[in-house]
Amino acid sequence: MKIIRMMACATLAAITTGAVTAQEVTLRLSHWVPPTHPIQTMGIEPWVKSLSEASDGRIAVTIFPAQQLGAAPDHYDMARDGIADITYTNPGYQAGRFPIYSLIEIPFLADDAIGGAQAMHEWYAPIAETEMPDVKFCLANPHDPGTFHSKNPIKVPADIDGLNVRPAHATMSRFISSLGGGPVQVPAPEAREAIANGTADAITFPWNSVYIFGVDSETKYHLDMPFYISAQLLLINKDTYNGMPEDLRQILDDHCTPEWSRKFSEGWAKDEASGRQKMIDSGEHTLYAPTDEEVQLWRDAAAPLIEEWKTEVGADAQGYYDGYIEALERHDARY
Structure with a gap:
């Protein structure tokens, strides 16, 4: 009888552990450009797909484009307040709020968005812990020089x-x-x-x-x-992040790296550069x-x-x- 009870407890523990491990999350990602913009098609969508694949489908992301959840300048506060779980934010839309970050915006400093994305991430990620303490910094996404x-x-x-x-x-x-x-x-x-x-x-x-x-x-x-250059940031609501199972948080962390900032930015950078030749032609x-x-x-x-x-x-x-x-x-x- 004791053996049966021990087996039953072990089975219950396995089921419970399995339920936690198998937990799924659906995240809301808000941005402010059209859904056909390269930011979504070449940056956000491949990133979302990789999250899904790495988590065996346990991390799903619903994308809300074109200011559906809020105006473009409000996206930092939307991440902070949980209006969206992830937001695509241009800090430069709020003058004076993030003074250290604004160095990125000064002309004649960076001339390449792809290498620049990785550089910006490595430089700003530790700074964001104090300059943007309300949110979790994930990615930097500059555009090709304007x-x-x-x-x-x-x-x-x-x-x-x-x-x-x-x-x-x-x-x-x-x-x-x-x-x-x-x-x-x-x-x-x-x-x-x-x-x-x-x-x-x-x-x-x-x-x-x-x-x-x-x-x-x-x-x-x-x-x-x-x-x-203008650099947009992908920011995550802290409660959302902290409420995820540890293994899913790790997968998200693995998608918030300098290498991912570079990969996320590459398609948009090349697309923006193509506009110059289009005008000439x-x-x-x-x-x-x-x-x-x-x-x-x-x-x-x-x-x-x-x-x-x-x-x-x-x-x-x-x-x-x-x-x-x-x-x-x-x-x-x-x-």
Whole structure:
């Protein structure tokens, strides 16, 4: 009888253990671009598929695109508050909130999104533990370097004076203001309307986004040089993460690595770069390649942003700066 009871207890323990091990989770992932955007098709969907495969289907992810769960600037708080379990966040949409991160946004630092993604992840992941303590940092996803696209030619910094420009993020907004321009703050999905209705004269975008968001019909002039980068982040709600079984948390951790940031970013980077040649082939757009002297004018105009950033960050700024530059150089992504 004692043997039977022991067998029954062992069986019950096995069943219970099996139930825990077999637990499944469904995560809600929110972003703000169209579902056909390369961010989803070349970044998010392969990442989600890999999560499913690595967990034998026990991790499922439901994707909510195009601001279905909330506006683009709200995605950090949506991850913090659990409105979504995972959010695709552009920290630059909230001026001044994440000052250390904003170093990524300064022009003429990074010129490659693929190596840059891995460098950004390695540099920012430990910083995020204190600058973004409300969420779990997962991935960095910069776009291919962007530039100015406008209704009329922009060749040198002085051409910005008097223009209304939709900036990519808060850092570009300050830069435009320093040149005498007026920043028009709207997220990417609303950019075309701002240009079409005359609210903005120009926009800062990577190349193929001009087509993706329909801005190609409004902007026919393009400054032909790599200029700035905007990095989006994949962030996870902490309660969601902590509530997952240990083995599933490990699988998620394995998909939140510098190597995954690189892999996640590669398709979008190449797609964005393709937009430049598309414009050339169309014959409908004018690309202006600045001279070396004109590039230096742009560099000189952007240089004060570094000192402003150091002042805002404070005593540790030089160390953060040196760490970022070292990571970019190590991954061959330094401008």
